[in-house]
Amino acid sequence: MNHKNKNNTTNNTLLNTDVASVFVVQNSRKRPFIEQFEHTSINFTQKALGTILGFFIVRDESPSSENIVNFLASEVKKQYFLPTEKPVEEKFESALHRVNRALEEIANIGNVSWMGTVEGAVCVVNENSIHFSVAGDAHILLLRNDTLIDISEGLASEDAINYPLKTFVDISSGDICAHDKIIITSHELLDLISFEELQKNAIRMGEKSFIQFIETALTNECAIASALIIDITNSDTPTIIPEIPEKKEVPENFFGANAFNSIEEKDEQKHNITIEEEIDIDKFTEETPKEYIDPRTGHIHIQGDEELPKSPTFFEELFEKYVDIKENFKEFSQKQIRSISKKISSIKKNKIETEDVLDKIETEKNASEENVLKQKNIRQQAKKQEIATQIKKQIYHIYDILKNLIKKTYIHSVNLITTVKEKAKNRKPEKDIEEETENEELRYSFSYSQELSSEKTKKRNFLPHISKIKDTWNSMEKNTKLFALAIIACIIIIPFVFALFSNKKKTDTAEVHMEETELTEPVLQPESKKQDIKEIPSDPITLHKTSEALYTFVLKDTPIGIEKNAIHIFENDQESFPVPNNAGKIVHAAAMDDLNMIFFITDKNKLYSFSPVAKKYSEQPNFPEIDYTKINLLSTFMTYLYILDDKKIMRHTRIEGGFDEGKKWLKKDINLSGATSFSINDEIFITHNNDIIKLSEGKKNRYSKDDAIKNVSLSYTAEEMKYIWIIDKDAKMLYKVKKSKGNIVDQYAHNIFASATNFSVSEKNNEAYITTTKEIFKISLKK
Secondary structure: OEEEOOOOOOOOOOEEEEEEEEEEEOOHHHHHHEEEEEEEOOOHHHHHHOEEEEEEEEOOOOHHHOOHHHHHHHHHHHHHOOOOOOOHHHHHHHHHHHHHHHHHHHHHOOOOOOOOOEEEEEEEEEOOEEEEEEEOOOEEEEEEOOEEEEOOOOOOOHHHHOOHHHOOOEEEEEEOOOOOEEEEEOHHHHHHOOHHHHHHHHHHOOHHHHHHHHHHHHHHHOOEEEEEEEEEEEOOOOOOOOOOOOOOOOOOOOOOHHHHOOHHHHHHHHHOOOOOOOOOHHHHHOOOOOEEEOOOOOOEEEOOOOOOOOOOOHHHHHHHHHHHHHHHHHHHHHHHHHHHHHHHHHHHHHHHHHHHHHHHHHHHHHHHHHHHHHHHHHHHHHHHHHHHHHHHHHHHHHHHHHHHHHHHHHHHHHHHHHHHHHHHHOOOOHHHHHHHHHHHHHHHHHHHHHHOOOHHHHHHOOOOOHHHHHHHHHHOOHHHHHHHHHHHHHHHHHHHHHHHHHHHHHHHHHHHHHHHHHHHOOOOOOOOOHHHEEOOOOOOEEEEEOOOEEEEEEEOOEEEEEEOOEEEEEEOEEEEEEOOOOOOOEEEEEEEOOOOEEEEEEOOOOEEEEEOOOOEEEEOOEOOOOOHHHOOEEEEEOOEEEEEOOOOEEEEEEEOOEEOOOEEOOOOOOOOOOOOEEEEEOEEEEEEOOEEEEEEOOEEEOOOOOOOOOOOOEEEOOOOOOEEEEEEOOOOEEEEEEOOOOOEEEEEEOHHHHHOOEEEEEOOOOEEEEEOOOEEEEEEOOO
């Protein structure tokens, strides 16, 4: 930093500084944009550092600029009072450099809307000197010998608008004198009050009146403002003490009352003499009421026969006090010990009683818990028995129902067979049929009673015996047998035929529907179904015509076009920003989402950055020597820059003013020559030889894409995107693909995809930006 107006004049007079502050914030929403500070170290070893004071204001009131001033104030105080053995000038310079570094770091993370709007003043007053620096429109004024001058004129750097490291550049130092007045203020004060009027009021008014005058003016007229007024006074001005007129010493009367006064009383009387009034010696020789002085002889006449008390010496009094204190302390200690002993005994007794009570409660609790458990078990057993009884009843009930059902079923079966038989023979009368039915019912009842004796009998007698069926079948005539077989065949075959016919009908319907679909909707692409291809709702929109287009990127949902000599922002109205003259032509570029910046390498092997927010270029000098002809592609992830060549990938870490030397990311070199796309989304995806290479943890991994994608011409993804986007130039298709499995989510067809050289996608806006050799297009994607 540069030091201006440095005054080495020494001033041995010790001075005092009185600081008054005026801080105006009319709206609480503006509070995060202004900060005023004044700090003096309480550490005795840092007393020589004096006081650091000043203010910071950020005029940009966007949300991203909130609390920057608070951060700067804390950093400047912390850096200035670091416990280092440096002169005040070096400490002050280090503190200002810390502020500049803090501002640059804020800009590096993409927060740049505040640039060019910082206003502030920082000042250090120590012993008899002052050191200060300003930024923006801040002012530091000095009133000396009834003349007001702006001692900060020319200190603020104009380069701070573009370079945060140049916010506080120049420092001015000098001596201060008694009766100086220093005013540290934002530009609002001089906007309200002219320089001449301010000087006139500073001379005419007293300290308090002048401070009240400034406070009233700023409070009434300004929404936000800061002012600090420092008054310098002399701290060693001698106090004028009037001389005490000499008095003739009066001889002491050794027989008077003062002869019996203690030495201490005399000393105390001497110290009570003040310089504001004359002291009458007679006050110290005042008679006591027990004495009478003869005015003629000066002799003292004592009233009464009492002896005059002898004043004890200082040590005697001290010893008596010691003895009293000792006795009192001993008595007090004994009382406290007895009281504490009683309390301890009481506590022990209460503890024993409490433990007995707790034991009793615990015993009762355990007994009650046992009773509760017993009662609970009894209730559970009773409940289980009740449930078992209910289940048993239900089983018997179900058993009865089944018994009746089987009985009725068997009777109806016998009736059916008998009826068929009788119809065939047509011989037996109806009475014989009823008798036979009754006989069958009796036989069934008998067999059912036998069923209860064993499980085998139950299973065997559940259906009619096979011999009975055989006898019945043999007794039938040929026509009856054919009729019975036909019925059985119908019962078995008809449901099967019906089911088969229904399935065939559904299949035929589906085939007919597919044939109709194929006839009415012909497939445009052999590898994709027509119903999966989404239409482009409108014709592509030309954003920029150029024969030197290189890339399109999307930063914070804002499309940005890159050509060799300029960068274009396609937001609302298009804005173009030519590359600096000495930079060269852009060859490779990449967008860094975390910093909201574009980094590019030129044909002069220089690295530059471009901020779409600040809309400014910045050279990055801290970067290793490179040969742009050996670089294939650039990409970024978080704050890392990745460079891809024919065999390896280098990863460079962001540092101040550029990137470090970098290190190899791949554990083993692979063939990457001819790669057409290079993007990173947790993992690295490279388009190479009409396919996608997936890299993770420094190794090559297999990536399976959908079979419908024949050729991968270009691919694109970014840090916070959910999908990978692929262009197949031969098929004139754009595919939206899941990055984990590689299957197609959506697909779009258009002739423009055949001529794409680079592209990017905004998943939020559902738009694709296509770069060709002649133009940059925008395509709206149908949801």
